[in-house]
Amino acid sequence: MDDARDEVAPSAHRAVGILGAGRFGAAIARLCRDAGIEVTVASSGDDPAAACAADVVILAIPLGRYRSLPADLLRDRIVVDVMNHWWEIDGARPDLEDPTTSTSETVAAFLDGARVVKALNHASVWELENLGRPAGDPDRRGIAVAADDAGARAAVAALVDALGFDPVDAGPLAAGVMFEPPTEIFGSDATAAEIRAMLDRFPRSQRGRVVARARGKA
Template sequence: MGGPAPVPASVGILGRGRVGAVLARLARDAGLDVATASSADDPAEACTRDVVVLAIPLGRFRTLPAPLLRGRLVVDAMNYWWELDGARPELDDPTTSTSETVAAFLDGARVVKALNHASVWELENLALPAGHPDRRGIAVAGDDPGDRAAVAALVDALGFDPVDAGPLAAGVAFEPPTDAFGSDATAEELREMLARFPRSQRGRVVARARSRG
């Protein structure tokens, strides 16, 4: 990811479910200034932080305060579950990633995909110091290298090894259902999963759809 970036000093988390709560705890444990908001709260304060993490159900992404997030570094930690969200063609389109759909809605936000593929159990139990042999990997995808580096620094501070997955479109390689999703893998294992995604069944579906597009 190039040279190390400084850890963002503050984090806003939109979503107070189980994922949002554990990410808030990890950020506070890392000494970061944290503000959280639920869908019923005024999100303005959380949206002023250096990084804003989206931890609401993806099916509700159009309720996000797009004007407040314009120009902000935003981490998309959301996932599409048709069982919960219902059939959503815009989120099930193999020609694009769900994060690209979110980025198009959040016009002007600097969207990076990360933290979505870790299981809640992994987030709650496997945050470890840098260099620990059992430390798990977290993929980071975004179009701007500087934004990826900033999110990588945040991931590291939270207790995980960041893995550069490339541009935002590459986030499709760690959405459900892929090998990487929910794998609780080390950084090396995660890199191998991302590398073989194009040869997977889902990867072939995506490649065919994008070639036609």
């Protein structure tokens, strides 16, 4: 369901919380600090309350552990799902491999009341560490953003821009399936125009055909 609640774009006086202190979470934290955004990182074993109190909370833990997230603390928060399903880490997980839904929709169903946004997951760590650019730079890379909540989607798009990347509006949360692994977008480190073209041709891709058949749209 679309929600048009207004959001103040993240800026120097806004705060970001990150659950997960691995290399990916650390790269995002560094980008936030470089942009003058207050950031709190909670690693495994830390009390997540301070990170979950931020304006935007980024989930940077292994997707297979999503049920360990503090759903009560994330209710009504803008939550950015950067998690991906890796068979090597998560093992066989029918709940994360179901082509009738995106993994972010599965996460959103668990985080009842959270304003879940899919973004940043398709970027490589190398891209985050090296390819952030000022607005207007011709080499600026793009980041797809998907959410059912229009206000949350706009807020995360503004955050992506502040971190040095061009946000690409991918539409509702279900569209997140278009930039999960193993899609064309995933790990492509592409420009916004290239990402838009990849989104447009997803239905004709092998993964797109699998999803369409599963969802009865073939």
